Amino acid sequence: MSSMASEEETNRRWLRVFLDRPGNGCCADCGAPGPEWASFTLGVFMCQCCSGIHRSIPQISRVKSIFLDPWEKLEVELMSSIGNSAAKAKYEQMVPAFYYMPTHTDCQLLREQWIRSKYERNEFIYVERQEPYSAGYREGFLWKRGRDNSQFLSRKFILSEREGAMKYFNKHDAREPKALMKIQTINATFQPTKIGHPHGLQITYMKDNSTRNIFVYHEDGKEIVDWFNAIRAARFHYLQVAFPGASDTELVTKLTRNYIKEGYMEKTGPKQTEGFKRRWFTLDDRRIMYFKDPLFSRCSISVS
Structure with missing residues (x-):
């Protein structure tokens, strides 16, 4: 040798x-x-x-x-x-408690932006570089899927921790939001396969005791991950007020969550004479919900 x-x-x-x-x-x-x-x-x-x-x-x-x-x-x-x-x-010396640190089971985008945030942008060495997701207010445009068709349209979104809500507007100059999503019930999870875009984010919220979905993406991977962590930051600060005796570790588990299980199943209609129909089911936080299809905006029924 x-x-x-x-x-x-x-x-x-x-x-x-x-x-x-x-x-x-x-x-x-x-x-x-x-x-x-x-x-x-x-x-x-x-x-x-x-x-x-x-x-x-x-x-x-x-x-x-x-x-x-x-x-x-x-x-x-x-x-x-x-x-x-x-x-x-x-x-990683100053990673905020609310910041999502991905594992090997998470999507490519989350892992990529985590690596870039650490080594390229030094976000956890210089705390001022965390402002895009820690300031308590975020405003910008996201591509949102239309409710009645598969077309994505540019919509203005505002996340305000002070107002306790995230909202979007159908027109750029509109004064009243099309939808208002309270921080109390909001959830966000990356769904690139379902949405058909590597930066696809599903946002879920409650309205009139019904689960609603919106599907969005941003062409810039950093932007959509910043939106995701801004939602988590707003949720974290809301929960700190709602549960003052809870530790940060306990609160972090309640910020955002992925579905435990998703997929198609066949179900009957409300009447015994109705045949089976294919529906998209999700198991989420001890609730089973079903939708007409994976990208349907409103839950058909929720069973706790």
Whole structure:
């Protein structure tokens, strides 16, 4: 074996040793177990999926396979001197309690913006960079799906923590909102497959004791994730007032939620003589709801 090959094998062996250190056994960004990639500029170990996102910011992060690529001694020394725990202490030092930190089961957009927010924009090192989602007020335009057709139209949205509501307007110069969604009942969940857009967000709220849905997206991934976290921030501050004795950890679990289960089932009509019809069912927070189709705006019935 040549001296160069021997040195490469030694470097890889040290990397495997570093993987056994506390904090390095899971991806630094999404928590997936068994990372097989690493950034030799940031000094973190990561999964294959997150390594692809890191490749999109090469000016900040350069990645290699731990087991397949050749490693230089200085690169290995950097990995040894940093590691996931130290990197988290630096890049996640001021993550707000309400900010959604994605896992390996979340959509690509959430994981991408989480990685960019940490390493590219340094949002959790400089608190002033969190203003787009922490200011308590947000105004802008989102593409919203029409209720009676599949066309998406630009609509003005306003989220006001002071008013305790999020609202949208059918016309840009309209004075009265088309819909007002109270922070008390609002939920938001990313649904890129269902909506047919990688930045698709489903917003659910209660009106007249009925569950309503709206489906929106923004062409800019950062913008829609900022809207999502702004909703979570407004919910967090509302719950702090509503439940003053609750801890932040308890409140965070109530900010937004994904559906426990979704899918089609066949159901009969209200009369026994009616045949089965295909309906979209969701299991959400101990409630079963069904809709005419996945993108229907109003729940047909809710069973607690």
